[in-house]
Amino acid sequence: MQRSTDRILTTHVGSLPRPPDLQQMLQAKDRGEPYNASAFEARVKQAVAEAVRKQVEVGIDVVSDGELGKSSFTNYVKDRLSGLDAVNPDPYPGPPPIFPEYASAIRIEPGRVTAAGLGVRPLNTDKFGWKNFSEVERDIANLESALQGVEYTGAFLPAVAVGQVLFMIPSTYYTSDRAYLYDLADVLKREYCAIVDAGFVLQVDAPDVPMMRNRQLWNVPFSEYRKHLALRLEALNHALEGIPEERVRFHVCWGNTEAPHAEDVPLKDIVDLVLTVHAQAYSIEAANPRHAHEWAIWQDVKLPEGKILIPGVIDSVSTFVEHPDLVAQRIVQYARIVGRENVIAAPDCGFGTFSAWAPRVHPEIMWAKFRSMVDGARIASARLWGSCASAPSATGARTSP
Numbered sequence: 001m002q003r004s005t006d007r008i009l010t011t012h013v014g015s016l017p018r019p020p021d022l023q024q025m026l027q028a029k030d031r032g033e034p035y036n037a038s039a040f041e042a043r044v045k046q047a048v049a050e051a052v053r054k055q056v057e058v059g060i061d062v063v064s065d066g067e068l069g070k071s072s073f074t075n076y077v078k079d080r081l082s083g084l085d086a087v088n089p090d091p092y093p094g095p096p097p098i099f100p101e102y103a104s105a106i107r108i109e110p111g112r113v114t115a116a117g118l119g120v121r122p123l124n125t126d127k128f129g130w131k132n133f134s135e136v137e138r139d140i141a142n143l144e145s146a147l148q149g150v151e152y153t154g155a156f157l158p159a160v161a162v163g164q165v166l167f168m169i170p171s172t173y174y175t176s177d178r179a180y181l182y183d184l185a186d187v188l189k190r191e192y193c194a195i196v197d198a199g200f201v202l203q204v205d206a207p208d209v210p211m212m213r214n215r216q217l218w219n220v221p222f223s224e225y226r227k228h229l230a231l232r233l234e235a236l237n238h239a240l241e242g243i244p245e246e247r248v249r250f251h252v253c254w255g256n257t258e259a260p261h262a263e264d265v266p267l268k269d270i271v272d273l274v275l276t277v278h279a280q281a282y283s284i285e286a287a288n289p290r291h292a293h294e295w296a297i298w299q300d301v302k303l304p305e306g307k308i309l310i311p312g313v314i315d316s317v318s319t320f321v322e323h324p325d326l327v328a329q330r331i332v333q334y335a336r337i338v339g340r341e342n343v344i345a346a347p348d349c350g351f352g353t354f355s356a357w358a359p360r361v362h363p364e365i366m367w368a369k370f371r372s373m374v375d376g377a378r379i380a381s382a383r384l385w386g387s388c389a390s391a392p393s394a395t396g397a398r399t400s401p
Contacts, residue, residue, distance in 0.1 A: 001201055001246050001280050002062065002154045003308060003341050007381035008331055009061040010374050011310065013251055013283060014158035014203060015073055015350030016066030017359035017366065022047050026355035029079070030071040030119045044069040045142045052146035058367055059374035061153035062201070062344070065143040069135070071119055072354040073205050074160050074168045078122040081187060082131040086123040088170060095218040099260055119356035124171035124180070128187045136191050140198045156201035156249065159191050162239055163232030167208035167216065177228070181235035189239045196247045203283070204236065207253045207349075209274065210265040222269075229273055240278045249281035249310065250274070254291065256349040258317040258360065261290040268297045275301075281308035285348040287322075287330065288315045295333045303338045312348030313376065314369050317360050321368045327376020332383055340384045345377045 002009060018026065022043050028035040051066040070076035078084040097103035139157060147155060162184045166177060174180035195202045209229060217225045240248060252274055254264045267284065274282060285291050295311065303309055313330040314322045327345070335343045351366045352359060361369070 001249070001308065002344075004343055005341055006385060008335070008340070008377040008384070009153060009344045010059065010377050011062035011154075011156070011344055011346045012055070012060060012064070012370070013253075013312075013316070013347055013350045014064055014067050014156075014205065015070075015352040016051050016068065017352040017361075017363045018066075018068050018355055019043075019047055019050075022068065023355050026069075026071050027119070030075075030355065032120075041138070044138070045145065048142040049146040052143070052150060052152075054367065055370075056150055056152055058370045060370060062156060063147075063152055063154075064156050064158065064203075065139060065146065066352065067158060067350070068352075069139055069142065071356070073158060073350065074164050075119060075122060076135075077160060077165060077169075078120070080130065080132045080135050080191075082129040083124050083126040083173065084122040084169065086125045086172075088121040088123040090170070094215045098262060102260070119354055122169050124169055124173055126173050128183050130187060130190065133190065133194075136194055140194060140200070143200065144198065154201060156203045157195045157198075158203040158205050158251070159188065159195060161204045161206035161208065161232075162188055162235050163212070163229075164206050164208040166232065167212050178231060178235075181232060182238060185235045185239035189241075192239060192243060196243055201247055201249060202243070203249045203251055204240075204277075204279065205251045206232075206236070207251075207255060208232065209252045210254050210267075210270060213265045214263055226270070226273065229270065230276075233273055233277055237276070237278050243278070245278050246280045248279040249283055249308075250277045250279040251283040251310075251349075253285040253312075253349045256316055256353045261288075264290055267291065267294045268301075271297060271301050275304060275307075280306065281310050281344065283310035283312075283346060285312045287312040287348050288317070291348075292330075295330070295337070298334065298337045303342060308342050308344060309334060309338050310344045310346045313345045314347045314373050316347045316349040316351055319361055319365050321365060322372050322376070324372050324375035324379055327373055328379035328383065331377060331380035335380065335384050345373055345380075347373070 025040045047068045048065045052063055055063040162181050171180055192202050213225050311334050313327045331345050351361055
């Protein structure tokens with residue numbers, strides 16, 4: 001994995017808004033409706049090439065496929081794994097809202113996201129296994145093709161964490177969380193290894209790490225939640241066994257939604273468990289108003305030797321375009337605590353989490369936010385290395401992913 005050796009590198013967190021025609025195809029596929037499979041495959045390949053080109057043009061160093069061929073960052077597994085052919089009839093889990101009048105209002109306000117916006121919600125009814133590994137191979141091939149003739153610093157592909165699947169997909173087959181998680185870990189390991197074997201960095205997406213406290217385990221003691229969290233991360237490490245840590249980055253966020261987030265678990269209460277994951281880099285939401293203050297915990301929590309922090313320096317749910325000077329301030333804050341070579345700048349989360357959702361941030365604004373992030377990284381680099389620090393560019397030196 002690349003480090004910020006002579007300037008602050010930039011990346012993003014994975015999902016990008018899908019072109020409208022591709023979004024419609026994905027929605028039809030997700031609902032099990034007829035669609036033109038060959039046209040879909042061709043459009044995904046084209047869209048990935050376009051997305052990679054735009055990432056490079058805007059100056060992002062470590063690029064990805066944008067997850068453009070997936071219905072979502074989690075439920076894509078229902079198209080690839082066996083045991084997920086049923087539909088979960090229950091609503092998205094969660095406790096009674098702490099702001100009930102607000103919750104009632106957004107359910108009826110036109111255009112706002114509801115549970116239905118998550119797309120088809122699968123249910124586990126049998127042992128996990130692979131039924132369509134070719135879609136993983138397609139994602140790898142599409143990114144490989146998109147990178148041909150493009151100068152870039154690094155490339156990654158996201159994959160879902162085992163605990164995130166449990167968070168989203170309940171089971172009528174497994175009798176314990178441990179059995180579910182370890183069976184799934186053995187299956188997802190094949191996807192993880194394929195990404196790394198192709199020469200890409202694996203990003204493991206795990207918003208369940210803090211979110212399950214408020215969505216699944218709100219009515220148990222905090223110590224019990226931490227036990228459940230430790231089990232999920234233990235199973236993830238089982239799936240990552242044998243994969244070099246320097247080929248893995250681990251993403252944690254509190255839910256990619258514009259919402260109060262008033263009861264989010266503080267990072268300080270779980271960071272010790274997050275750091276147990278066998279990854280070199282940790283991508284952590286840090287730019288939005290609820291979590292922007294948490295840079296300060298790294299004054300007390302030592303980033304382990306050889307590790308990299310990928311803090312969010314731009315928000316992924318707001319249409320505010322952050323000023324480059326603000327981005328630079330955030331980067332410098334982290335760099336002065338954990339070391340400039342140990343920081344890579346990123347957004348809080350992805351910008352196209354579910355194909356069933358209209359993008360919260362219009363693509364035109366998203367690219368402007370990315371440009372501000374790149375400009376902010378350039379300013380921060382000058383402050384951290386001096387005025388002669390290398391500046392990121394759309395055609396920076398290519399290295400292996």
